[in-house]
Amino acid sequence: MPVNFSSDNPAVIGALAAGSLTMALFTIVLALRAAHMLHDLRLRQLRAIWWPIFAETAASGEVARNLPLPPVRIGQKRMLLREWSRFRSMVLGQATVSMNKLAERLELLPLARRHMKRHSASKRLLALQVVGQMRDVDSWDAIDDILESPNIALSVTAARALTDINADRAIPRVIPLIGRFSRWPRTQIGRILNGAGPEIVSVRLCREIADAPLGAAILLLQFADSAYSGDINAVAQRLLRTRREPALLAAALKAARGGICPERVVDLTRHPVWYVRMHAASLLGRAGKYEDLGALEPLLADREWWVRYRAAQALVASPFLGPNALRRIAARQKDRFARDILQQALAEKRLA
């Protein structure tokens, strides 16, 4: 049967449909652009009115208390909510209290709570930010429901909101999830933990690291900066003594800031896995004593460049060795790679 290409044929209809669809798509493009321009215009107008008010509120708190406020049209409220949240995230201390009072006067919190029940992820994201910023205890359960959402953006913002509302209560809930939700953005987790402060985070984090399975422990060790040195050193010491997995040993050596049994670290400079040796060398450089320097010298001739480099950096940065002592170390190296790497580290220090 020959193909029928008359005007009622699907191919003809297809060609016509493609043309019509193209026009429809371009109309969508134009509509999107028009909507974007309109939004920009409204945003500029809103900012012209409200940013000076926000600034005055943050600076003096006056507006939040008693000064009259311009009327807000219903259609403008969501935009105002976003702008308020944006400004609120830029201020600190007493200014945050004043901004929250202003939000109460503007009745932004009920709007945020309504948005949290919506299907739209972007509305829920904004709502989570706002209820967190306003420390809305009544929203706790609703936020907690979102905490384990498969949408990463929503779940991590929920974690942040809970921490903003009550860090003491939120951190024990959030830290175990960090190990489980390996796809949570690390920068966001870092900000949540740093925001809560070491007094709340330190003990919980270290306990979780000690008890967590391998992958989660390695992940959690990346946030060691959020804990007190003493706590993190203690947990690192324990892991170095009791565990054998190279990746975990390396993570513990990297997290430790000192106070680790030097014999164990020196032992690890002879570990068969190169990155464990490298982190051991770095730790000896950061926190080693004079008598540990002897363990660094053989590493200058290690077969791995990074181990040599870290050992050389550790020696050059050591407060116990002056330029003459370093030159003597360089002179007694029989290995060319060891001499080269020490020369490089010395040159880097001179140029720094």
Next chain:
Amino acid sequence: MNPHLITLGIEWLFFGYFILIYVVYGGLNVLAMIQTRRYLQIASLTEADNVFSTLDMPISVIVPAYNESATIVTVTRAMLQLEYPDYEVLVVNDGSRDDTLDKLQEEFCLQPFPEAYRQRVPCGSVRGVYRSLRYPSLRVIDKENGGSKADAMNAGINACRYPLFCAVDADSILQPDSLRRAVRPFLEDPDVVAAGGTVRIANGCKVRGGFLEHVGLSRNFLARVQVVEYLRAFLFGRMGWDYLNAVLIVSGAFGIFDKEAVVRIGGYRADTIGEDMELILRLHRLMREEKRRYKITFVPDPVCWTDAPEDLATLRKQRVRWQHGLAQSLMLHKSMFWRRDGGAVSWLAMPFFYLFELFGPAVEIAGYLFMICAASLGWISWEVTGIFFCLAVGLGVLLSTSALVLEELSFHVYPRMRDLFQLFFMAIVENFGYRQLTLIWRLQGLYNWLRGNAPQWGEMRRSESMAGGR
């Protein structure tokens, strides 16, 4: 066999091919929309607190330079002004025959440095390493010419200090926040080994001091039409594949890589033309062979702007070379095709690239020729031929327009309404002549690869905006 049946079969084959290609592209378009939406959602979170975190990973920016005397100082200075807390710039002078190295020495007070250089990936001999006395984060590696960008990149990889490296062309224009945007996938997912960024056309834009100041469209027809092509390629091509974790290309103009992953697979291959695609295919293959968890991803933000050819001769050479490189890379990794454990890369992306990107030009041209011949010989009516061309052109316009929708939904980079109409106009007219011309060039690239002919590089003439902005 009945000749009429044969004609009918061929007719349907070409129709089927054209419909299939557009159905697949349409599917990619939908995936790209979903992925872009997801990306913008997460991005809106990090935009709010645009503060550098201690968790940001340090990056080595590698700039290979061969005879770049005219632009190297401005490019290097722009690289040194990127907004990123911890990075170094490594300019690799790949045995330039002009005064590229002298210019760098003079401008940045370079001093020979006793670098304990180690060759972890193969490259040409390094003559010396220099460090700037003015900018501690700048080093220059002077090496013998290795005959390829890949060789220069490998020298840079050998010298870089940080766990991530960013491959940048010496004629790329970045935005101050390009690194910060492109590094985001690495911060969010520890399995990411490579991330590409969207490359846009710089022709017609205002460039000052190596940075983009104002976005605009060139008056040159070829440059304008390439804007639509790039939108299509990046916004829905790569973003759609990103959804499936099957990105096969990270543009050589801008890409960030996990250094250890690249070193483990032996760095760039200097004997290929499409070294950027070959590297990604090799990463996919070896990561899967080692059964590692990995992700090669794509950032839709416009992070890099590049000069597009404004004359037919340069454009032809570029397209012939690209197709040659594509063929070479795909054939080198044909074992990835329909591998049992190959995932979307093996079962979707590789067949797509073979069927539509590699052999597409041959099938499309054969389709056009067959229809014209068959109509001339009276085997099919001219009406049928007309419908075939209408369908091919109509669907082409539809796809290009859908790329404009994606652009408008996400970044709306081109601010003026006039630009929007011009882009729509280009989305239509590119299907009348330009697309067919590029098909012929791509077919030529395929032929060159089959014959083993050496690729032609040719001199790239800088556009007005690029030349002025330097």
